[in-house]
Amino acid sequence: MPIGELFLGAFLQVLFDRLASPQLLNLARREGIDKLLKKWEKRLKKIDRLLDDAEDKQLTGNAEVESWLEDLRxxxxDIDDLLDEFATKSAENESKAEPGCSTARSLLPSCCFKMSPRAFMFDREMRFKIEEMDQRLKGIITLKDGLNLKENGGQRSAHGRLDTTSLPEACFVSRVDEKREILKLLTAEESAYLKVIPIVGMGGVGxxxxxxQVYNDARVTKCFDVKAWACVSDVFDLLAVTKKILETVPGHLSCEGKGLNWLQEKLKEHLAGKKFLVVLDDIWNENYNNWTILLKPFQCGAKGSKIVITTRNFRVAEIARAPPYTLKVLPGKACLTLxxxxxxxxxxFDQHPDLEEYGLKIVEKCQGLPLAVKTxxxxxxxxxxxxxxxxxxxxKIWDPQEGSNDILPALKLSYLHLPSNLRRCFAYCSIFPKDYEIERDELIHWWIAEGLLGGKEGKNRWNTGLKFFNELVSRSLLQKSSSSESLFLMHDLVNDLAKSVAGATHFSSGELEGDQTNASFAxxxxxxxxxxxxxxxFKIYRRMGGLRSFISLRKQSGDDERSCLSQEVLCDLLLALKHLRVLSLSYYYISEVPDCIGRLRHLRHLNLSYTDIETLPMSIAALSNLEWLVLRGCDRLIKLPEGMEKLINLRFLDITDTPKLGAIPHIGNLEGLEMLSNFVVGTENGSGLKELKNLNNLREELCISDLHMVQEAKDANDACLHTKEGLCRLTMRWTEDFAGFxxxxxxxxxxxxxxxxxNLENLVIFYYGGLQFPSWLGSPSHVNIVCLRLHGCRRAEALPSxxxxxxxxxxxxEGLNAVVRVGPDFYGSNSPFPSLVTLEFKDMPLWEDWIVPS
Structure with missing residues (x-):
């Protein structure tokens, strides 16, 4: 079932955010196109209100509507790319203006300035593209008028969600342990008057x-005075839910036309003093206030009363303040029986052994979901x-684009209940092939680079991305991998759902190789x-001229073997993909990066980790939008090119495990830098410690290497580490050579x-050569330090307090060769080390005396 237009509606929100951006409007006003952009925004918002009706018509096979939606997408x-290009070029022109001119220019119309031939060409080129977009938008409006689409106020329907009943399945297989555990929870004696038991799992898991099964079990029936079942489903209507419950309890009251207060009073009367069991099936409500109102009539029951809720969302269990019972997929053998x-x-299959092989293969594709098996x-x-x-x-029933079965519709509700920003992030996951282990932090970086997290900046964007990721996990759309805490998986049918949502805009390696029909839409x-x-x-990728992300994933085998990629092939690819925002090429035998990479002016994220590069081309400095540069594990990297200070939007520079890399000149100009994995102290101009002075946005982790190269102590003072409140982990490293001066x-x-x-929590000091440690190291002001390591400080004669x-x-x-005595100064008070769990002394050859306070 195609539901990609719901994703289209979510993507339009990205455009609305951009079109409403004050920065863009200021630029547009300067160029005299602000009224046109406002007109675009108005037209697109009107179209957005038609998308649900357009989807309904598409589902009925309306080819004209399907074609119209494709053109709109x-x-x-293309409009988003154009606006990004417009903002980028305007910012570059601004930076080239004479000092002091930018503010004045922003207050005057562009006609007041003499334009260079190059600027005039830029202006003419941009205006041509804007006119082209305007004509295309007018054409879509004209076609829309002939499709008889109706506005719906942005409401999305669930397309025929059916109520469930309390009657058990005739063919219920396995789940013996799960049923026993739930029965134990239901029949246990309780001191509390009301207990909630959430059963949580992905759609279709059973x-x-x-x-x-447990609702109809004789032991449960015997245990409770009153039982009631209500299917809540995707619309949490307090009136309707209360009515459903009341109609199932004894009494057979007529509830037609009654208000919530009357219904809750009657329900309270029926439940008063009775031990009851109520099942609320398929809850989606995340509103705590709604939940507390619903519970009001249930507070009057007898001790041991229970409410069972089934939900796909762990957040629902949190609102109910109850530990969730997580239901996992059905084992393969049980699936085959079902x-x-x-x-x-x-x-x-005893009577039909020839069919068992087909049954096994079909069941494998269902990935443990009973609903899929039954369908x-x-x-x-x-x-x-x-x-x-x-x-x-x-x-083709297995093709999520063409299947007409009930597997995807059963999961579709999970997507319908996502906010628009989460829909975009979920759809992005369709680029992963089935069974691929997704690295959480990497995915969040890509979301940020693609602008999927809104207009937030810095740490706020990261926190937002982490929140969104955890939301997808809590809604059972992503699941933790057993191999690592940072790796996650998508169930095969959830992967199908993501691909159905994203349609041809997202391409997963190996799925359409050789079929280039829709490549241009990716x-x-x-x-x-x-x-x-x-x-x-790469032939099919070169046809994807509008591609924004090109991500080379890890090999399915899980090894870290590198792949061979010639510079010519790479250059041909980059020349074809001029709209890239994310380029990830890790684990390649790449020794040289083509100079043409400097043409990727939209690029936000560049990952060249674990390659053989020794340096980067000078053209890197032209990537004014670059925010992430990941060079982890480039063990041949010697230096970064001149002009790196021009990357004014750079936020994340990962140069972990690059042992040959020297100092990066003038890095202090990158005041927006949030992550700098290693700062190498140099002696040349612009490479000293004082370059750290203005990097007040640094967060999480910083390593300062080659501290023995510091020429003046004043440089260390100018680094202003005491102002870097975002740093949690800090490593200071001198040379381990004590033989020299x-x-x-x-x-x-x-x-x-x-x-x-x-705020620092973790501190490591390597090979410090002073005789004493500073007083701040043992100061109570550093109350947040949780882990401290002193390694190889061979000349230090005493430990700090x-x-x-x-x-x-x-x-x-470890390796404090000159320490002879550990005494009272080490402890510093009568109640030292109140939180210490691990203490390790190692390689202390002169240590003779240890005075432990009584």
């Missing part, structure tokens, strides 16, 4: 079937022809490399001046 992306029951009316088995009900079973196995694409990348592998006095002053902010660090849990002291 492509136009929306939550309702399990609830029906399939046989619905297809053949028996529990096995597919229903298509083969009492059909015993091998050809018919083979036809189902090989049918905006986001993944690629799974082989050992050697032949030019033919080491200025003990200078190093002591440097470390003293490098006093961090009190670390007992004063009240939050310190882990302390590692």
């Amino acid at each position: 492509n136009l929306a992306y 939550k309702t079937a399990l609830a029906q 399939f046989a029951l619905h297809a053949l009316g028996v529990e096995n 597919l088995a229903g298509l083969l009900s009492f059909k015993v022809s091998r050809q018919e079973w083979e036809d189902v196995l090989n049918s 905006r986001h694409a993944s690629f799974i490399p082989t050992d050697y990348i032949a030019p033919e592998r 080491r200025n003990e006095e200078l190093e002591a002053k440097v470390l003293d001046f490098l006093r961090p902010h009190r 670390l007992g004063q660090l009240s939050s310190l849990k882990e302390l590692y002291i």
Whole structure:
């Protein structure tokens, strides 16, 4: 079932945010096109109100509407690209203006300035593109008028969601342990008057079937005075839900025309003093106030009363303030039994052994979802022809774009209940192939680079992305992988749902190789490399001229073997993809990056981790929109090119595990930098410690290397580490060579001046050469330090008063060769180390005496 136009509606919100941006409106006003952009916004908002009706017509096979929606989707992306290009070029022209002119110019019309021939060409080119977009939008408006589409105020329907009943499934398979555990919760003696038991799991996993089984169990019936079942479904209507419950309890009252107050009073009368069980099936409500109002009549029951809720959303369980019971997918053997029951009316294939192989393969595709198993088995009900079973196995029913089964509609509600910003993020996940382990932090970076998290900046964007990711997990659309805490998976049918939502705009590697019909519509694409990348592998991608993301994923084998990619092939690809915002090419034998990368003016995220590059081309400095530069594990990287300070939008520079990389000149000009994994101290102009002074947005982790290169202690003071309140983890590293000259006095002053902010939680000091540690290291003001490591500080003669660090849990002291005695100064008070869990001393050859306070 195609539901991609719901995603289109979500993407239009991105355009509305951009068109309403004050920065863009100021630029548009300067160029005299602000009224035109306002007109675009008005027209697009009117179209947005027609999308639901357009989708309904598309579902009935209206080819004209389908074509219109396709044109609208492509136009929306092209307008967004145009606005980004407009903002980028205007910002570049602004930066080239003479100092002091930018403010004045913003107050005057563009006609007051003499334009250079280059600027005039830019103006003419942009105006041509704007006129082209305007004509396309007018054409879409004209076509819309002939489609008889109706406005609906932006309401999205669930397309025929059916109520469930309390009657149990005739063919209920397995779930013996789960049923026993729920029965135990229901029949246990309770001191509380009311207990809520949430059963949580993804759509189609069998939550309702399990609830029906326990609801009708004789032990439950015996345990409760009153039972009631209500299917809540996607619309949480307090009046309707209360009415449903009241109608199922004894008394058979007529509830027609009654208000909520009357209904709740009557329900309270029926439940007063009775031990009751109420099942609320398929709850989506996330409003705490609605939940508390619903519970009012239930407060008068007898002790041990229970409410069972089934939901796909862990957030619902949180609102109910009850620990969730998570229902997992059905084991493969149980799925095969369930399939046989619905297809053949028996529990096995003994009478039809020739069909078992097909049954196994069909069940494998259902990935443990009982609803999917029953739906597919229903298509083969009492059909015993091998050809018919083979036809189902090989049918387009498995294609989420063309299938007419009930698998995706059952999951569609999960998508319909996502806010528009979450819909965009979920659709982006369609670039991942099935069974691919998704790295959380990486995905959030891509969301940010694609502008899917709104207009928030800095740490707020990261926190928003983390919140969105956790929301998708809580709604059972993403699941934790068993292999790592940071890796996540999508169930195969959820992956199908994402692909159905995204349609041709998102391309997953290997799924359409060779079929280039819809390649030009793709905006986001993944690629799974082989050992050697032949030019033919990229042929389909070169047809994706509007592509925004090109992401090379890890090989499915899970190894870190690199792939061979020639510079010529890479350059041909980059020249074809001029609208890229995300380019990720990690684990490649790439020794040189083509100069043409500087043409990717929309680029926000560039990942060249674990490649063989020694430097980057000078053209990198032209990427004025670049926010993320990831060079992790580039062990041959020697230097970054001149002009890096021009990347004024750079927020994230990951140069972890780049041992040969020297100092980066003038990095202090990048005042927006939030992540700098390693700062290498240099001696040349613009590479000293004082470059850290203005980097007050740094957060999370920072390593300062080659501190022995500091020439003046004043530079350390100018670094102003005490103002970097976002830093949680800090590493300071001197050279481990103590054979050469080491200025003990200078190093002591440097470390003293490098006093961090009190928010610091983790501190590591390597190979410090001073004789004493600074007083701040043991100061109670650094109350937040949880982990401290002193390593290889061979000349330090005494330990600081670390007992004063009240939050310190882990302390590692290694290679302090000159320490002879550990005494009272180390503890510092009568109640030292109140939080310490781990204390490790290692490689202390001169240590003779340890005085422990009594």
